[in-house]
Amino acid sequence: MSDYLLVDCALFRESLSAAMDGEAGPLPEAEVDRHLRGCGACQAWQDQAQRLRRSMVRQAPEVPDLTAAILERAPLPSREKWAARVALGLVGLAQSGLGFAEFLLPADAHAAHTGAIHLSNESAAWNLALGIGLLWAALRPRAAGAQLPLFAGFALVLGVASVIDVSGGQVGAGRLLTHGLLLVGLVLLVVVHREHRRTPAPAPLNADALGTDDEVRLPEQDAPAPIAPVRSRFPRRPASRHRAA
Amino acid sequence: MVLDQLVHALDPERRDAFVLTQALGLSYADAAEVCGCPVGTIRSRVARARDDLLTAMADAPPRRTAVG
Numbered sequence: 001m002s003d004y005l006l007v008d009c010a011l012f013r014e015s016l017s018a019a020m021d022g023e024a025g026p027l028p029e030a031e032v033d034r035h036l037r038g039c040g041a042c043q044a045w046q047d048q049a050q051r052l053r054r055s056m057v058r059q060a061p062e063v064p065d066l067t068a069a070i071l072e073r074a075p076l077p078s079r080e081k082w083a084a085r086v087a088l089g090l091v092g093l094a095q096s097g098l099g100f101a102e103f104l105l106p107a108d109a110h111a112a113h114t115g116a117i118h119l120s121n122e123s124a125a126w127n128l129a130l131g132i133g134l135l136w137a138a139l140r141p142r143a144a145g146a147q148l149p150l151f152a153g154f155a156l157v158l159g160v161a162s163v164i165d166v167s168g169g170q171v172g173a174g175r176l177l178t179h180g181l182l183l184v185g186l187v188l189l190v191v192v193h194r195e196h197r198r199t200p201a202p203a204p205l206n207a208d209a210l211g212t213d214d215e216v217r218l219p220e221q222d223a224p225a226p227i228a229p230v231r232s233r234f235p236r237r238p239a240s241r242h243r244a245a
Numbered sequence: 246m247v248l249d250q251l252v253h254a255l256d257p258e259r260r261d262a263f264v265l266t267q268a269l270g271l272s273y274a275d276a277a278e279v280c281g282c283p284v285g286t287i288r289s290r291v292a293r294a295r296d297d298l299l300t301a302m303a304d305a306p307p308r309r310t311a312v313g
Contacts, residue, residue, distance in 0.1 A: 010292075017292035021266060023273045026285065049295045052302070055248065056267050 008035075009042055016046045020053055081141075081195050088188040089138035095181055096131030099124050127178075130154070134185045141196035144189050151186045158182070251301045255294050262290035263298075 015025030015032045025032065036042055102124030130151070137144040158179060165171040252260060258280075265276040266287065273291070277284045 010296075013296065014289050014292040017295050018273070018288050021273065021291070023288065026288065045296075045299065048299050048302075052295065052298060053267070 009039065012036070012039070012042055013045055013049075016042065017049060020046075020050060084188055084191045084195060085138050085141060088134055088144075088185065088192050091181060091185040091188055092131050092134030092136075092138055094131070095134055095185060096128055098178055098181065099126070099128030099131055102127060130182065130185070134189065137189055137192060141192050144193040145197065148189060148193060151182075151189055155182060155186050247302075247305065248298075251298055251305070254301065255297055259290045259294035259297065262287045263294035266291055 011026060012032055012035045015027045015029075016036070018025035019029075019032070036046070102120065133147050133150070137147055162171065162176060162179060166176065252263065255263065261280060262276060265271045265279055266273060271279065273284050273287045277287045280287065
């Protein structure tokens with residue numbers, strides 16, 4: 001009878017021990033709880049085992065609280081960075097809409113036979129492409145920089161051409177206004193590019209600098225295969241057990 | 246430390262399971278792989294090692310004792 005009880009308790013204690021380590025035990029939890037309520041010896045065992053477990057936990061070394069210093073040096077991504085991107089996205093949408101609208105607008109009657117229709121379509125395709133470029137830069141800010149030469153070049157040439165055309169009276173104010181959208185897009189592109197250009201990558205920590213004086217060492221790199229006896233791999237203990245007797 | 250001596254005095258298989266899971270912090274599954282035995286074996290060895298240690302600690306006075 002007492003033998004049976006002993007075996008029984010051993011299995012419950014195995015469950016308690018496993019639960020302490022956060023591992024699955026051999027018995028269902030409810031059954032263990034029911035036994036624990038009725039068995040003072042197992043309650044005491046669990047209590048002592050938990051105290052033993054706590055006593056084995058190594059005290060973490062005291063380290064200064066660097067939270068404030070770290071937060072100061074590495075500010076969290078701010079909302080400001082979103083503002084420019086959202087604005088850039090909106091301008092990109094407007095620019096795309098403009099390009100799309102150009103396709104749909106009916107061509108001038110006299111333009112039809114001067115080959116200007118294709119020119120108009122080409123212009124529409126350009127405007128649409130620029131809009132897509134701005135949208136892409138809004139979605140992928142790191143791509144903003146690569147588009148700068150294209151946009152800046154286009155804006156410069158278009159600006160010079162516009163001045164010439166305006167002085168020659170060949171272009172209306174409404175048409176010129178649409179170029180303003182492009183200019184806004186270019187400015188936002190520069191802003192987004194600058195904001196996302198210098199996000200410094202954190203320097204990798206040198207793991208060797210964190211070396212501990214822990215007594216317990218991990219097995220050597222050139223140790224034999226894992227199946228080999230483990231006991232000889234713990235330097236804390238001599239390879240052969242020596243008994244005084 | 247007395248606990249070190251008591252751990253050393255454990256049965257080698259139980260000691261391995263105990264040191265791997267408690268001192269090195271391996272999971273039972275990892276410890277089983279290291280030892281080349283089933284997880285359930287590790288589980289029972291850890292429990293028995295605990296049992297042995299508690300018994301030994303109850304027997305030995307808390308002060309450092311000379312171990313021959």
